[in-house]
Amino acid sequence: MLAGVISNDDVSAAADRIAGRVRPVAVADAGPRLHLALEHLQHTGTFKARGALNFTTATFGRAGADGTAGPAGAARTAGVALASGGNAGLACAWAAGQAGVRATVFVPTTAPAVKVRRLRALGADVRPVGAEYAEAAAAAAAFCAATGAVASHAYDHPLISAGAGTLVAEVLAARPGVTTLVVAVGGGGLFAGVCAAAAAHGVRVVGVEPEGSRALAAALAAGRPVDVTVDSVAADSLGARRIAVEALRWAQRDHARAVTVPDAAITTARRRLWEEHRLVVEHGAATAVAALDSGAYRPEPAERVCVVLCGANTDPADLGERG
Incomplete structure (x- = not known):
């Protein structure tokens, strides 16, 4: 694997590495040619458990029955650290526990309280820094340089992306006729x-961003990753200021497409998932559904679409019945 470059071979290797240790994705039918991949039921509530477990296993090995793991040098003492809006941190803390190492997670001060509570419950050392992900990321990088902790990443790392891509084979095994996968995009992991795995199966991928957090759209327009302003209801999980180079590389392929949706469509889609399907998801997951609901992406008649519901770390209090 070249730094930052992944292929389906890397996704297959990740699948072998995490086999039997993550929950196989459940797929539900939501219409004649529409399916929902319920990845919000994954460990820690998001798909990110896949990439985090792939990263920690490749880096530290697996914890044995006595709580130890294979050697990983001085880094084992310092553990792993990263910045996260919450979801990647939860996955990292969980996966670090599987490897028997400590996790230090830097979060923006705006991170939802529900995610911070869960991080601490998983044993993470939580350090709030700055109002945006980028500020937390700078603090995490400084911490790793000072302590020798292994630097993980919320999205921009080949092991993280390859792990995430393992859900594709599971979706296709459950629904072999799927032609299109629709996924939310934040930093692009x-x-x-998903693009790397889907390319090997002849499956299209539609990436969906909030209009107020459009790092991929901006990169496609500029021809390179650029910084964007982040202002969206889904910013806690899709609030990356800059897209990963690898995500841009895949977005420029023929089997990929990128669209944006307004916050109003995201909140409407989230509520509809609850009212019609009794599914509680975070705004980031609803972003993918909003592409279909709003018409930002209109499938051709022959397409069979599967939308990935990527996360459920949310406060459901605002989903109560309306009078």
Whole structure:
């Protein structure tokens, strides 16, 4: 694997590495040619458990019955660290526990309280820094340089992306006729991994961003990753200021497409998932559904679409019945 470049071979290797240790994705039918991949039921509530477990296993090995793992040098003492809006941190803390190492997670001060509570419950050392992900990321990088902790990443790492891509084979095994996968895009880790796997199966990938957090759209327009302003209801999980280079590389392929949706469509889609299907998801997951609901992506008649519901770390209090 070249740095930052993944292929379906890397996704297959990740699938072998995490086999039997993540929950196989459940797929539900939501219409004649529409399916929902319920990845919000994954360990820690998001697909990110896949990439985090792939990363920690490749880096530290697996914890044995006595709580130890294979040697990984001085880094084992310092553990692993990363910045996260919450979901990647939860996955990292969980996966670090599987490897028997500590996790230090830097989060923006705006991270939802529900995610911070769960991080601490998983044993993570949680350090709030700055109002945006980028500020937390800078603090995480400084921490790794000072302590020797292994630097993980919320999305921009080949092991993280390859792990995320493992859900594709599971979806296709459950629904072999699927022609199109629709996924939300923040920093692009899920998008890159899914694109790498989907390319080997002849499956299209549609990446969906909030209009107020459009790092991929901006990169496609500029021809390179650029910084964007982040202002969206889904910013806690899709709030990356800059897209990963690997995600841009895959977005420029023929089997990929990128669209954006307004916040109003995201909140409407989230509520509809609850009211019609009794599915509680975060705004980031609803972003993918909003592409279909709003018409930002209109499938051809022959397409069979599967939307990935990527996360459920949310406060459901605002989903109560309306009078």
